[in-house]
Amino acid sequence: MRAPPGVSEATFRQALQAFANVVGSEWVFTEESETRLYADAYSPRGGLDNDLWASGAVAPENTEQVQQIMRIANEYKIPIYAFSTGKNLGYGGAAPVYSGSVMLDLKRMNKIIEINEKRHYAIVEPGVTLFDLYNEIQKRGFKLSMEMMDPGWGSVIGNALDHGCAHTTTYGRDRFHDHCGMEVVLPDGDLVRLGMGALPGSNMSAQFHYGFGPWLDGMFSQSNFGVVTQMGFHLRPEHEAYRSGLIQVPRFEDLEALIDVECHVTHSGIANGMTHFGSPVQGPPMGASMDTFKKFASNKELMSILAVDGRPDAAKLEDYGARNGIGYWSADIKFHGPEEIIKAQWEYCKAKFEEIPGAWAEQHGPVVRFPLTQEQEALLNTEGNAEKVHLGVPSLNRFSMQQFLNDMQSTPDAPSTGHLYFAPMIPKDAASVMKAQDVFYKVQKDFGFKIPPGHFGRLPLGWYYRSFIYLVAFNVTKNAEVNRRTEEMYREMIKIAASHGWGEYRTHALFQKDVMDVYNFNDNALLRLNEVIKDALDPNGVLAAGKSGIWPKHLRNGGGS
Amino acid sequence: MKVKLFCGSFLALALAACGGAPSSDVAASNESPSISDSGELWDTSLTFGFSASEDATGLERGQQVYDQWCAICHADGVGMAGTDSLKRTYMMAGITDMSPILTERTDLTPEYIELVVRQGIKSMPYFRKTEVSDEDLALIGAYLAQNNPDYQEE
Secondary structure, three states: OOOOOOOOHHHHHHHHHHHHHHHOHHHEEOOHHHHHHHOOOOOOOOOOOOOOOEEEEEOOOOHHHHHHHHHHHHHHOOOEEEEOOOOOOOOOOOOOOOOOEEEEEOOOOOOEEEEEOOOOEEEEOOOOEHHHHHHHHHHOOOOEEOOOOOOOOOEHHHHHHOOOEOOOOOOOOEOOOOEEEEEEEOOOOOEEEOHHHHOOOOOOOOOOOOOOOOOOHHHHOOOOOOEEEEEEEEOEEOOOEEEEEEEEEOOHHHHHHHHHHHHHHHHOOOOOOOOEEEOHHHOOOOOOOHHHHHHHHOOHHHHHHHOOOOOOOHHHHHHHHHHHOOOOEEEEEEEEEOHHHHHHHHHHHHHHHOOOOOOEEEEOOOOEEOOOOHHHHHHOOOOOOOOHHHHOOOOOHHHHHHHHHHHHHOEOOEOEEEEEEEOEEEOOOHHHHHHHHHHHHHHHHHOOOOOOOOHHHOOOEOOOOOOEEOOEEEEEEOOHHHHHHHHHHHHHHHHHHHHOOOEEOOOOHHHHHHHHHHOOHHHHHHHHHHHHHHHHHOOOOOEOOOHHHOOOHHHOOOOOO | OOOOOOOOOOOOOOOOOOOOOOOOOOOOOOOOOOOOOOOOOOOHHHOOOOOOOOOOOHHHHHHHHHHHHOHHHHOOOOOOHHHHHHHHHHHHHOOOOOOOOHHHOOOOOHHHHHHHHHHOEOOEOOOOOOOOOHHHHHHHHHHHOOOOOOOOOO
């Protein structure tokens, strides 16, 4: 047993006994063999003394127990770090920002409070995963579609609170935006319901966001101001059908027009699914199979054009594309809804994109109809067909692709143990994409990292449909020196990105302060405001110290890390 | 409510005993019209991830916990992170006589399963005890060791 920093072993034992009195001793974990399971499985500091560590864990099964745990934490001044399911691998898993925290493990709070088929919403607890909610909807035969992330084993609430995104509809992908109603245990153990939940007797918490007064929900996302114990989320009537179309453009400079038209059709709601931009001449799209990747890597002519220092020769790629009937850039656009309606939407988009000189558009994969038949479902995730995640069906297909990339980058002296995501937001335009490709290419080169061919064909993701996430996955390895350099480069990339006006939308537990430090307008006014709120709500500074770079008073100025 | 699941012929797993009550408190108020015994309509057999039944015991529960936590990556089919990773591992190592699908393996022991689940391996993370309890982990081990001729269940 190892007590949290600044807490005596005797006090820690008393607190653990108090926790056990609330949840039962079988749900308090203090053995090293148990607490190490709360470290990040993909940590770049895995196995090292300076890795983020937990001193213990306590797993309540209801809101009342969460309140009691927070009161005990205040009494004994025990640092607490709450998490839902801890599956945001690549962003730190469950690991606490402040080493030595006691984990408030909410996995046992896995109740689906309500699913309303006629008003299209669900209210869930933090331990409910995407698989849980989806399977419950199917089991009960509800004609509902839900927004879907991958991997599907993550928490519906945890993903939303960390500003995660789905792969499905434009109006529902932003998961925090798609929530309605929240129940929160404050750091002192008080319980608050936001929006309509504050009105006793109202059953509208998941149907009207605001209730009355300032809308405080946002304060509890990516924050350390409370423990969210319930949230409502909007669902949709079963979509009836799904289809996608692939637009290709022949020239290097066509990316600008391609993105402009995509903005037009998406921002007007006509294309209502998630667009994937790609560059067919520079590599397979996300979602392609291992075989396709292998075929790409063994294409000698293409490799001779792509495996060069810096941006490949556009004229050569245009020529290769023209001879092989593939585009320089592509946009895979998607539609959810009744079959006749999405057919018309597709036809409008097709015509709009074909106004770009030389562009061509074709249907991509078969139209999928709900409910899915066995035969249809068996085709999903196979090449040329939709991915489950696009249809709102849970899967770990994307996770599998990431594992493939991890394995491919694995070397004998630095075998892969996972990945680390760098996720800056950049403007949704071609000039910014080109700039980001150049900037992030250079910094990785400068740090001596090998960049596989295809870097300049990898386009950012449109989860947030009015901006781009320039997602970079770094390999985490068993080689401490390689990982140390990756960490150093990550910190440098945060600063370089900021110098161009780009900032991360979420980050790993190790870099929370680094990211907050670049959001520093007017002498860090945003952080100062967060600190005022922190001090007011959590005077003892017991909850999630250091999350989003917000430290309690006694740990500020470097006291925490 | 017991839900009978269709067993796709393309699946190596026998799933007839799967399903059952969710771990949540939801009152399952209506029989699902979208799940049919004939397998004509939508069905969870390709999705896995459903919670194990509180009523099941022994190997039956072992299979259900396996389906909930392991089959989502280790079943046969496309987009299976564990199965795909094992295929790559065996290919690189030149191993041709080992199935990448865990339920087809004849060499697994409960001890090895416990080691991998609590330590993780390559990109597979370790699992906490609030996810897979020690008791359930032992049942998964017994379930996967069934085909191992060297393993004698006590």
